[in-house]
Amino acid sequence: MFSLRLITAIAALASTVVGSSVQGKCPTGDVDMKAFAKSLSRTAEVYYPGSSGFENVTTRWSVLEEPKVKYANKKNVPFLAYNGVHGALVSLGKMDHGIGISLSKLRSVKVNDDGKTATIGGGVMSKQITDDLWAAGKQTVTGTCECVSYLGPALGGGHGWLQGHHGLVADQFVSMNVVLADGTLTTIDADSELWWAMKGAGHNFGIVTSVTSKIYDIEHTDWAIETITFSGDKVEAVYQAANDYLVKDGTQPAGVINWSYWMNDGSDPNSPVIVFYIIQEGVKAVESTYTKAFHDIGPISINPQSGTYKDLANWTSIAVDSPPCQKLGFANPRFPIYLEQYNVPAQKKAWDIYAPAVSGSSPFNNSIFMFEGYSAEGVHAIAADSTAFAFRSENILAAPMINYAPAGEALERKAADLGNQLRNILSAATGRDDFRAYINYAYGSETSQQIYGSEHWRQERLRGLKHKYDPRGKLSFYAPIE
Structure with missing residues (x-):
């Protein structure tokens, strides 16, 4: 359980959701919000359900299994810190009351x-x-x-x-x-x-x-990208070319990145497309060494662009004003898996499940299947046992993101079934007994071995440190160590 001293110490440092300025009229009952606020820093602010600004501060990027935040004047109150849109684990829903600590003022x-x-x-x-x-x-x-x-x-x-x-x-x-x-x-x-x-x-x-x-x-002010769009019948050729000319068994050059989305682009609601990005630093146009094989496949369109590092987010539709950054009341669960390379038959099998599942009037028609193929040279160079991050041998981060407007438990289960089915197809093709998942994209049903590594020594070290530094599990709403 959480002592009031603990809550006060953390809240005062965070200086945001709980603090010395109470926003709005305090709720009735024996909850003394003003007394609590006086114990915090002068620049902090308190919000609670019904107060002005509470909805804006607590609205989440993914509404699946939202933590519900309220303060009760007790000495044992759970807390959850947050500072941006990203994680959407269902384990966050285990916080059904307590104090939300926004770090939004700590922006130096x-x-x-x-x-x-x-x-x-x-x-x-x-x-x-x-x-x-x-x-x-x-x-x-x-x-x-x-x-x-x-x-x-x-x-x-x-x-x-x-x-x-x-x-x-x-x-x-x-x-x-x-x-x-x-x-x-x-x-x-x-x-x-x-x-x-x-x-x-x-x-x-x-x-x-x-x-x-x-x-x-x-080092490089010049960056370039080619956005190459393909119809779904090209899925096998596209990912074979990605293996051959980009991933290359984990030797993708440090200044080259391949990304792709499976998505509905609005051109035909019944036919999602493959949007493939090839990014290169230090050039004004991506070199043909990396693009020619994709041109030869026969894409729907090719869009080259040049600019700086600061243009990358806009080019790949993840800028501040891009749709994925907006809080629109949708659920956005993801189902990540790390891969060493693209398994071409598995990509085709996954496409054949994904395409009809998101087409037409499907409630999932804004979903995206993401494939992030960064260069891994710098990641590989650091010893795997030197950090709790376990999956340094991997080269590709894949994750279906099943986007939908919440409409009850049946739809929630259907979304989870689709996401897990797609991930399991890719997992089976790796030949491993278990899949490896990126903690920041996790759905929340993954095991500790799947998100922190399956080595016995690694699990024991994590559990030992957890027992020493957080024996009562106060920091266990996000991907808890079990």
């Missing part, structure tokens, strides 16, 4: 005097850190989607455009300020035994108020 980005590191607030969004560092002639690995927080994905590893050079987002950490489950604010770095766990399983161990990260001089 400061390039340090050494020019090699930056101190980044716990509530910074990916777009802000990209823009602020770019203005200083710097950059670092962040998540790709502009409306996603920097630290949320990072605590689960964190994939990004620059990982081929530098590794995961978490691999950039130098130190961090973190509030532990007992309410203690501490600074940790590589000398702490908890450092290993924070880089891949960090959601289970603390609320990070700021982090010091490595940053790098901008």
Whole structure:
């Protein structure tokens, strides 16, 4: 259970949803919100159901299994920190009362005097850190989607455009300020035994108020993309070409990225398409070495564009104003799986299930099947046992995202069945006994082995640290260690 001292310590540091300014009239009963607020920082704000601003602060990107937040004047109250749209695990729904701690005011980005590191607030969004560092002639690995927080994905590893050079987002950490489950604010770095766990399983161990990260001089200002659209009958040829000319058994060049979406693009409601992106840094047009094989397949369209690193999110439809970044009241569960390469027959089998399931008047017709093929050179270069993130040998992150307007449990089960069916098709083709899932895309039904690695030593180390630093499971709403 959670002591009032703990809630106060964390809430005061977060300085947002709970705090010294009570927004609106306090609810009746024995809940003394104003007294609680006085114990917090002067810049903090308190919102509660029915108060002005509560809906705006607590509206989630995915409404599936929403945590329901309210404060009761007790000493034992659960809490949940959040700072952006990304995770949508059903385990979040286990929080049916308590305090939501928004980190949205902790949005500072400061390039340090050494020019090699930056101190980044716990509530910074990916777009802000990209823009602020770019203005200083710097950059670092962040998540790709502009409306996603920097630290949320990072605590689960964190994939990004620059990982081929530098590794995961978490691999950039130098130190961090973190509030532990007992309410203690501490600074940790590589000398702490908890450092290993924070880089891949960090959601289970603390609320990070700021982090010091490595940053790098901008090497390439020029970036280019080709967006190549295919009809579904080309699925086998497209992913064979991706294996042969891009993935290449994990040797994809550090400056080259392949991404693709299966989606309805609006041209024909009964025929979803494959939208394939080839991205390259340091050029004004993607080299034909990477594009010719795809041109030869016979695409519906080819759209080349050139610009800078800051254009990538817009080109791939994950900018702040892109549809995936909007909070529209939809459920957005994902069903991730890591792959070493594309299994061409499995891609065809999955397409044959996916296409009719999202076509026409289907409630799932805004769904997307995502395939993220970053360069993995920088990720592979770091020892797999050096962090809690376990899946460094993988080259592709795949995930169906089943988008729908909630309409009862039957539809929810149907969506989960479709997502799991698609993932299981790809899983069976890997030849493994179990699949490997990215924690930040997880549905929430995955086992600890599936999201944290199946090695016995790895599970034992995680459980040991969890027992030591959070023995009462206060930080266990997001992908709990079991």
